[in-house]
Amino acid sequence: MKIINILCVIAVVMFVSSCKNEDVFSESIFDTTKPTVDANSTTAFFDQWLYDNFVLPYNLEIQYKLNLPASKMEYQLAPADYKKSQMLAYFIKYLFYDVYTKYAGEDFMKSYGPRIIHFIGSSASSPTTGTEELGYASGGVKITLVKVNEMKMWSPTNLYSASDIDYLNENQFHTMHHEFSHILHQTKSYPVDFGQVTPDNYDGRDWQKRDSVKAHGLGYITHYASSAIYEDFVETLSCTITDNDCRWMYTIIDACANGGVKKGDKKRIYEFIDSLGIKDVLDDPAKPWNKFTIYKETSVDSETDKTTERFVPSFHREDAQAHNEKATLTYDAGEKFSSFRDYLDNWVKEDNSTSTAGMNAILNKLDIATKWYTEKWGLYLFKIRKEVRLRQNNVNEFVKNEVTIYDLK
């Protein structure tokens, strides 16, 4: 049996030069002057819905039928389930297109949205590298979404739970926002300042070897964000929109554990938590971020015998061990926390060094990214997040009232 060490990758192939002209997306690449739906087809009802809801208004073709020759040949791919494709198409409209249209106007997605979204039923895993791509984009035109068949099929007796929403976010919508953010910054460049926040630690080759504590401690929002500046930028945007409360709080705890919190940053962190919409549940003792342990980890490298120490939160200890198999790791008894505030207010020390890392770097990047989002696009990142979360919380009602899943004719 082959053991796949799954590392999640969101890849993008950028053709920056082709994206300078803002009008480039307004021309349809499909012939919308005549009906393109074959009324006799077994999939006619769904095809008509796609035509009415995506092709006409957004000039977008959802390719739910596997287009193998146009897929990545390094992966073995299986087609998407017809009914799950319909679910996902509805979600893309409700949780993505309708959100941007509401806040950016009718023409925004028509102009900047991708032209093709391609559904793949299976994962896109490489048996040789052990990596798994969660989706990829090509030239700002096409976004490929994978693992459609692993989506839960909604029914009145099988409602979507918070974990089902998390699955959608992690496997489809994080990718959507990630790839869409690439399209946006390829159209209007992000500030050079963004790349100057943590310029020295981008690693396009070995980013996946960094564990969460390391990546967050260096000031990157995800492992993949540490691969390149432009990935860092779009990860900052997409994580802000789609990461759930717990994921964000874990990121913050990680990013404060080993320095990187400058004078005044603690106030900024609380303000950021408010912006994320976590304020009301921040002090809920049942939340996992109010019940964790900080361990001191001692690592002895098996090749160099070099010893290093750092603090590792309990929720990322396994991740740390999985990423550091070549080192001998030991942990002290740890310090238990029963409130995030106690941790941040009392345990986290202000970092007086001149370097920028950890939460300070993440906050600085967020400031740049949100400012760019507003100045260049007239959009407020946290409003988008709030709208997406509201809709996600309402997803069962939405499916019940708005979604029609067609059988084959």
Place this chain on the structure above:
Amino acid sequence: MIMIKDIKYTKHGLVIFALTVTFASCSHFQEGDIFEENASLRIEHFNDQLQSCLVAQSSDDKNGWLIQYFVDSNYEGFNLFGRFYDNGKVMLAGNHRFLRGGNANKYTESSSFYELLKEEGPVLTFNTWNDILTVFVDPVNPSQAPTTIVSDGEGMHGDQNLVFSKYENNNILFRGERHQAEVRFVPCDRSWEDYIKDTESFKKKITSSSLNNYYVTDGKDTMLFSGLNQGAFLYVDRLVDPKQSEVFACVFTPEGIHMRECGKLGEHNFQNFVMGSDGRSLVNEDATVKVVPAWDQYVVDCSSMWRIDPDHFTQEQTVLYQQMIAEIQKVNSKFELDSIAVGYVSEENEEKELIYFPGMILCIHGPKKMGRIPKYYPYINMGIYKPEYGVIKFEKLTNPHSSEHMQNFATTNLLSLCEQFAAALYGTYTMMPNDFFRPTRVSLTPVGAGTPTQLRLKDIVD
């Protein structure tokens, strides 16, 4: 990207030439004047004809298509069934072991979408998920499927995009676009349920888990099929340390087997076998190659103990048998002699390893004790050989071994009676089974000295 595609994809360059083929047997394939058309138009017209053909065989008054689907030779071939409709709907059915959702090995139907693509040649694609076929394509670890679905990035290397390859004898042959899956569409000649039932019946008739080696012979050379009932089997010159070895996959049909690719023996080719007129072997397309079950080796190997049929005892054997019963009951009046058999018994040596000894064995059982029936197998060591095809030889061993079980009867005359019984058995016999594929009785005719005997398979306690 283009380069990768070129390497991994089947070359379609020559397919276009195949489109001028006459499809005389399928009325929907008309030989039109398409030679003058450009390549794209020819493929389009060909696809129209292909779809018409697929749909025509799917009408209510016909039985649709049998789809013989082979991934590669690591797996057996799979019999799938399909009906294609004008509107792009396809209904597939099957009962294979990779069906998910608790449906493994159960007859299951699934509908999805199909399309005929114009690539560099005509391509039939099943491009939405279908429970019957797409499991062969899904990159899921097949050793754990279908009970546990774990992505491994590879799966079984099946294909959902099938490139038209050939039209031959009403059959349509496709080859997988990426992994070269071999797929043959055959007009189904009976209902799908009947096809499955008849195929399983035939498979059961010619294979079993215990007799699963077959001689492959053209009268001059002989090779072996080993493990045929798995559907993916070895083609070897000998079972132990073979010098030639090839792996083949096949599907079973109601009349025989169809192999994924053509095999060769000497100057003869084979791909399809059906039961020969004598019922003793399978024969290939031109009757030059036969597949004969290695039933004689099966008898000699004694993987099951062969009872010596008391109905065919000589008078002397009957007397000896009665005397044996009397001797056994001297030890315990409730002991019963079930039968006398030839086969192998195992005993532990000093290193606690199991050693197998051939012999003539008495099958004795006692009365049920604490819910179990005690069994005893006193035996005398006896050589069992196969000098040539269809011949068995029983030989007295010069250094006979006697089991611990025989020691239980040391106070009786049982050993001597056994030796007398075996003495009448020693010799060479030609064998004739009641069934060449699944023998349960074998008649032994002595060559020279010996006693005509019949062996049969039977549990010690029915």
